[in-house]
Amino acid sequence: MMAKAVLVDLRRCIGCRSCQVACKRWNDRGATATKHNPDPKLEWTNPSDFSPQTYTYVRFVKVGKGESLKWVFAKVQCNHCIEPGCATACPTTALIKTKEGPVIYRKELCIGCGYCINACPFGVPRFDEENKAIEKCTFCPERLSEGLEPACVQACPTDALTLMSLEEARRKAAEAEAKGLYTYGLHEAGGTSWIYISETPFTELGFPKVGPEAPAAFNLRMLENISIIGAVGLIAMGGLWLYSKRRSKLEESKRGES
Amino acid sequence: MSEPVWGILIATYLFLGGMAGGAYIIGAWSDLFGKGKYEVLARSGAYTSLISILAGLVFLILDLKRLTVAPFSVLNAYIHFPVSIMSVGTWIISAFTVVALLTTLLWLLNGNRILIKFLEILGMVLGFSTTAYTGILLSYARGRPFWGSPLLPWLFTVSGILTGLGLTVIGISIIAKIMPRLDRNFFEFFEQRSKVSQMFKSIEEYSIVPTFLEILVVILFIGTVWGTNGSFALVFGDLSAFFWIYLVIGLLVHLVLSLYNYIKSVEENTIIFGSLVGFALVLIGGFILRYVILIAGQL
Numbered sequence: 001m002m003a004k005a006v007l008v009d010l011r012r013c014i015g016c017r018s019c020q021v022a023c024k025r026w027n028d029r030g031a032t033a034t035k036h037n038p039d040p041k042l043e044w045t046n047p048s049d050f051s052p053q054t055y056t057y058v059r060f061v062k063v064g065k066g067e068s069l070k071w072v073f074a075k076v077q078c079n080h081c082i083e084p085g086c087a088t089a090c091p092t093t094a095l096i097k098t099k100e101g102p103v104i105y106r107k108e109l110c111i112g113c114g115y116c117i118n119a120c121p122f123g124v125p126r127f128d129e130e131n132k133a134i135e136k137c138t139f140c141p142e143r144l145s146e147g148l149e150p151a152c153v154q155a156c157p158t159d160a161l162t163l164m165s166l167e168e169a170r171r172k173a174a175e176a177e178a179k180g181l182y183t184y185g186l187h188e189a190g191g192t193s194w195i196y197i198s199e200t201p202f203t204e205l206g207f208p209k210v211g212p213e214a215p216a217a218f219n220l221r222m223l224e225n226i227s228i229i230g231a232v233g234l235i236a237m238g239g240l241w242l243y244s245k246r247r248s249k250l251e252e253s254k255r256g257e258s
Numbered sequence: 259m260s261e262p263v264w265g266i267l268i269a270t271y272l273f274l275g276g277m278a279g280g281a282y283i284i285g286a287w288s289d290l291f292g293k294g295k296y297e298v299l300a301r302s303g304a305y306t307s308l309i310s311i312l313a314g315l316v317f318l319i320l321d322l323k324r325l326t327v328a329p330f331s332v333l334n335a336y337i338h339f340p341v342s343i344m345s346v347g348t349w350i351i352s353a354f355t356v357v358a359l360l361t362t363l364l365w366l367l368n369g370n371r372i373l374i375k376f377l378e379i380l381g382m383v384l385g386f387s388t389t390a391y392t393g394i395l396l397s398y399a400r401g402r403p404f405w406g407s408p409l410l411p412w413l414f415t416v417s418g419i420l421t422g423l424g425l426t427v428i429g430i431s432i433i434a435k436i437m438p439r440l441d442r443n444f445f446e447f448f449e450q451r452s453k454v455s456q457m458f459k460s461i462e463e464y465s466i467v468p469t470f471l472e473i474l475v476v477i478l479f480i481g482t483v484w485g486t487n488g489s490f491a492l493v494f495g496d497l498s499a500f501f502w503i504y505l506v507i508g509l510l511v512h513l514v515l516s517l518y519n520y521i522k523s524v525e526e527n528t529i530i531f532g533s534l535v536g537f538a539l540v541l542i543g544g545f546i547l548r549y550v551i552l553i554a555g556q557l
Binding site for chain 1: 260261263264321322323324325326327328331332334335336337338341342343344345348390394395396397398399400401402406408409411412467471555556
């Protein structure tokens with residue numbers, strides 16, 4: 001099977017939350033008590049965040065003020081990075097990227113170190129204290145392998161979510177970008193399998209700013225910078241040591257002369 | 259932003275692991291380049307680094323959230339080498355623990371000195387890697403921008419060496435006074451007060467440079483990640499009290515004590531007492547540093 005992707009066109013989303021409900025139904029996620037979102041820009045967002053029971057939710061974002069106020073609805077979930085930061089960080093290969101697109105979690109390998117939670121640039125994975133497992137959107141691999149769309153995609157009444165090949169999704173996003181629209185996931189973290197198109201900049205929707213490097217490149221650059229700082233520090237310290245040695249020698253010879 | 263997942267157990271592990279690497283480096287260095295003057299320091303470096311890394315591993319393993327359901331899953335941490343930095347670290351720390359154990363055994367049994375020196379060279383590389391790794395682990399975590407500075411591994415390394423120095427000095431006194439039968443060399447050395455105070459005095463002098471360096475590096479580190487939530491919490495916010503305690507009590511007090519010893523000629527017992535107190539504060543500071551950085555990154 002070819003690598004699958006989902007194109008999320010925020011211009012089409014009406015905020016019906018069918019995807020939220022479909023996800024809970026298919027993945028057997030329970031209801032949880034939610035809290036009022038304290039951010040006035042996001043107060044209609046419910047639930048406010050991911051949890052072991054919430055793989056996806058729709059952010060209800062108020063953009064602009066007064067007359068120009070408009071709503072933007074943005075479904076969020078695991079973006080299923082092409083090169084996932086969580087899978088790179090995972091010491092056990094419990095998290096892996098499959099050829100078909102989903103980043104899947106294999107509980108039997110997991111040690112519960114929590115590094116994936118800190119490593120994900122999008123803040124997605126959660127640890128379920130009850131079942132002692134990492135929980136996040138799965139991209140419904142069991143449905144994909146049967147030729148079905150993920151539960152949320154099938155439930156979407158406006159085709160804001162569409163399943164297609166990764167190539168096609170990237171091409172469509174690039175075309176949208178060329179038309180002056182904003183995209184998310186085309187470049188972020190080396191590209192993801194869920195790609196967004198929007199008329200509103202993603203910074204205004206509270207999406208984290210993530211650089212274009214894939215994790216391996218990010219780590220390598222970090223290591224290079226660590227090494228450069230080490231080399232500069234060593235040279236500076238060596239220089240100071242030689243200087244202080246020379247000075248004390250000079251002082252000694254001066255003392256010897258007098 | 260995800261909720262915090264790493265708390266006081268991981269902070270303790272980062273502190274003990276970094277200190278173990280530092281203590282080993284101090285011990286090995288003083289044996290390899292000390293012209294025989296610092297044998298007690300060399301022995302103390304090996305013993306204390308072993309205890310510190312073993313204790314660190316206990317805290318690390320206790321933090322694993324699947325330990326209760328799958329106790330042997332911990333061995334899976336070796337699998338994803340060398341892609342996962344945590345897997346790389348697992349191998350490094352395991353190798354370091356073995357070398358620290360062998361060095362300790364050889365010292366205790368008065369084994370072959372050439373073999374000890376060979377282990378010391380290997381252990382210094384592994385000890386340095388262990389210490390730096392604790393920082394690299396955090397700097398690679400892309401979901402936590404506050405940790406994303408190439409200076410963080412160096413901050414932890416300098417702190418590891420300074421706390422490691424403190425641990426070896428405190429270790430000498432504890433072994434000599436409380437566990438004299440572990441190694442008679444410590445007891446005999448500690449009986450010669452002038453020798454002890456002389457050594458402590460020169461250690462304090464040597465520690466002036468890393469203390470200055472740590473103050474410099476911590477300021478530069480915060481500069482490189484300024485603007486993140488963590489940086490504000492650290493300097494002005496909820497964690498600022500801890501941070502300032504670290505800076506003032508953990509570093510400046512030690513620096514002042516060391517400089518005072520360096521400039522004035524102080525009485526023998528005062529030197530010993532002063533450096534023990536100063537280094538104990540350095541250890542407390544080293545722990546606070548790991549704790550505040552770990553928590554600030556997850557805010």
